[in-house]
Amino acid sequence: MSQQDRRLEVSEAAWRVIVREGLDRASMRAIAQEMNCTTGVVTHYFRNKQELILFALHQVTERLKVRMQVAIENVAGIDRLATMLLSFLPLDQERQEILRVWVAFLGYAVGRDGLMEEHRQSAAELRAVIIQELQALQSKGLIQADLVPQVEANALLALVNGIGIDTLIQADHLGPGQQEAIIHRYIAGMVTGQC
Missing domain, CATH: 1.10.357.10 (Tetracycline Repressor, domain 2)
Structure with a gap:
């Protein structure tokens, strides 16, 4: 999977969290949990929440x-x-x-x-x-x-x-x-x- 594809996957996980729980609860940790991965995986593709x-x-x-x-x-x-x-x-x-x-x-x-x-x-x-x-x-x-x-x-x-x-x-x-x-x-x- 390319880096761009992986970034899209993280972005889509963020969408799901936002739709379900709201933006204020869409932390890097919550997005990582949505993807069944570690926060480190998310931060590998996005430095912080604002960039994501x-x-x-x-x-x-x-x-x-x-x-x-x-x-x-x-x-x-x-x-x-x-x-x-x-x-x-x-x-x-x-x-x-x-x-x-x-x-x-x-x-x-x-x-x-x-x-x-x-x-x-x-x-x-x-x-x-x-x-x-x-x-x-x-x-x-x-x-x-x-x-x-x-x-x-x-x-x-x-x-x-x-x-x-x-x-x-x-x-x-x-x-x-x-x-x-x-x-x-x-x-x-x-x-x-x-x-």
Whole structure:
């Protein structure tokens, strides 16, 4: 097994501990126990918890990007934008776990510049993709010509983030169907001018 594969294995063990017990309990020791190995094995690949968390956060971002790319293959027009946004919502067990890990990382990143910068970079990359998509839709006349893609990208990111966080708070009241309906309703407003 390569060093990168082993680092991914440690990162996945960290995810499992975080989802089950929370980030504050995801110590190097707890992660080692999750892997049935010694703490020394974990520290061989990551010097400390912050380095491991930074790597795991990067893996969250990569998983979401891959999920989005797969979801939008063979989808065009306004449906492509909706599919792109829906790929980030916690509509299934895997994405619910990704959301829990992402929210835990976000809280942990407050006051830690390196981790907060990783969050900023991830958001900036996603924002750029959404802006590009909105510009393409505008050039094809599929959404209003007077919309400002940068502003709409911010609104869409805020909407997706808000829906995601709200599902953690009130999962019983914001199921997958409602999440999808909210996204489709907002996008329909971009077409009709009533968003």
